Amino acid sequence: MTVPILRELITAPAPGLDLRRHYGHFQSPAIRAGGLIFCSGMIPVDPHTGERLHGTLTSEAHVIFGNLKLLLESAGSSLDRLVQVHALIYDSIEYDVLNRVYRQYVAGGPPARTVWSAQIEAGFKVQLDVIAAA
Amino acid sequence: MSLPREVITAPLPGIGATRAFDQPASVAVRGGAFVFVSGLTAFDPATGAAIRGTTSSETRQILENLELILEAAGSSLDRVLKVNVLLHSMLEAPNMNEIYARFFPEPPPARTVCGARLPDGVKVMIECTALASDDGR
Numbered sequence: 001m002t003v004p005i006l007r008e009l010i011t012a013p014a015p016g017l018d019l020r021r022h023y024g025h026f027q028s029p030a031i032r033a034g035g036l037i038f039c040s041g042m043i044p045v046d047p048h049t050g051e052r053l054h055g056t057l058t059s060e061a062h063v064i065f066g067n068l069k070l071l072l073e074s075a076g077s078s079l080d081r082l083v084q085v086h087a088l089i090y091d092s093i094e095y096d097v098l099n100r101v102y103r104q105y106v107a108g109g110p111p112a113r114t115v116w117s118a119q120i121e122a123g124f125k126v127q128l129d130v131i132a133a134a
Numbered sequence: 135m136s137l138p139r140e141v142i143t144a145p146l147p148g149i150g151a152t153r154a155f156d157q158p159a160s161v162a163v164r165g166g167a168f169v170f171v172s173g174l175t176a177f178d179p180a181t182g183a184a185i186r187g188t189t190s191s192e193t194r195q196i197l198e199n200l201e202l203i204l205e206a207a208g209s210s211l212d213r214v215l216k217v218n219v220l221l222h223s224m225l226e227a228p229n230m231n232e233i234y235a236r237f238f239p240e241p242p243p244a245r246t247v248c249g250a251r252l253p254d255g256v257k258v259m260i261e262c263t264a265l266a267s268d269d270g271r
Contacts, residue, residue: 034167119249
């Protein structure tokens, strides 16, 4: 028997995380399908107001992981269930700085990860693009 | 039990043109319930000739080709889960977003947009992951 696989919208668990409402990005916060959760690129915004929180790579990464935790837990998943992470940073010289923060949030068996430097929207220093097990 | 893995045959001759350039990539691969589509740049689906235009026109061409590829794989734009968009400059993000919004139904897929150094004067590159079919086969 084939089990139907639905494509299910994960709505923003806090008003600030609806980037479409705040910034007009034509994207959903996350989509669940086939036992996986595909998250849109996470940027450091205040989860209550949607205000952009520019800072150091460290401070931005802490905000992003906090938001990602809210989003995944609202969808019945968690940071422990990440399977793939694309970490975009503004300059590869900050690779070790990213790792210091990153380790605090992926304590157990860490997910597959690729890090590269890219131009990130609104001049942010880091953006995380993740897939988690539902 | 291993998941089925199937390389998707290009629906038009131009879409298979990556072979002609000796790229070690398939245009799309189905794995289990998912279809993974390679990063697409703007090209003529009939001839494979590269098309260089504005961010808007390249976005439109890419999404038209993406629709053909997904249909060849038994999927469609309304079954796309996640899209990654690479732009030559983030200043162009609103131009891409405007065209992009015309192609995808509600609710739109999850998406990540970032600026990147793209090869050969390309302004936009788009890759995606989609559900293979409604019933997951």
